[in-house]
Amino acid sequence: MNLEDLEKQVRLQEDIQEIENLQKIYGYYFDNNMWAEIIDLFSENAESVEIADHGLFKGKQGVRRIYWDMFAGGGNRQSPPWMQFVVMQIGGVVNVGSDGKTATGRWQTWLFEAKPYGALPRQEFLHGYYENKYVKENGKWLFTKLYWNNTFCSPVEQGWLNLPEMGWMPLPDADQPPTAFHPYPYHRGNVPYHFKHPITGK
């Protein structure tokens, strides 16, 4: 192998590592309501963000609308300490395109949430899958598309069997309704795998 080929292979490993960190750091910022920091993880040419049944938000403007205008309340929202969104980023399978400029990643997530529902604090377990797209610009990896679909969002007291989805949360200023929001027990196959079978290639 010549040095140039080897460099390429090393770069691929570095790219995967950097994308894995990007995704996990997104999760850590999310845990801590750091919405401005999250917006900065997205490319200026971002394609879209879609989270659960909030709807599809297009472009970098859409990224700002969902995380800043909605989640951060325009910067005015103060969350009480008991409110939490712990999102564990698990099982990442990241594939970098042959040109080294784009990548896709599948992850699953387990969440421990506490938020007001009606007027009462509620604790919930959630599960869901990401199929995300990343882009390398000026030597750094950024999100270009984030898609998270929700398997269930259930009160801790009841579980997914008794109450798979404890409320609907479409956001009023989305560009489009959610593309494939069908929670448990209709969740199967809503987030298709981007990867080929590692052995058969199918």
Next chain:
Amino acid sequence: MTLVELEKQVTRLEDIQEIENLQKIYGYYFDLGMYQEVMDLFSENVESVEITDHGVFRGKDAVSRMYGGMVGMQRPGWMFFEIMQSQGVVDIAPDGKTATGRWYTPAFECRPFGGVKKQTWEFGVYDNVYVKENGRWYFKKLHWNLIYWTSYESGFLKVPKLSDTPFPHADAPATAYHPYPSGYHVPYPFKHPVTGK
């Protein structure tokens, strides 16, 4: 460092990456009941498959005897197995041809239990062996040891396991089935990273 040495180091990192993907993709296929795709992840020279107390399945047809009966089986939407492949520690042997991997698996499940739908938590440990053949990594040995399997409502302290599930056509009984609260730990395949012990 020479180019040859550097190549070796890069290959080792690629190997770890490929094995991690193999394990995680196994999990994703399992979630969707894609058992033919699961079976295709195993080497033709598979040693054994052992899952919870189902027993040990050995030899070349171990994989088809373990998973083959489930290929194409239709499951209702509410019946599910979300198994999270977490915290993998993968070590490549010095010859670069075999590897070991230990993983944790928290899991959400829902399945029929005595005619009733039951939601359950499972937790266990993988202790797997992988092999590189024709430039690709495969499972050579899969062993998943159960720590608890409990109803959602009761929790592992009250109900560590819901029932026994041995498979009658296994080659041998389970080798290391000691659920909570036995205190048993599947032995680690790895050495201490600092002391080497």
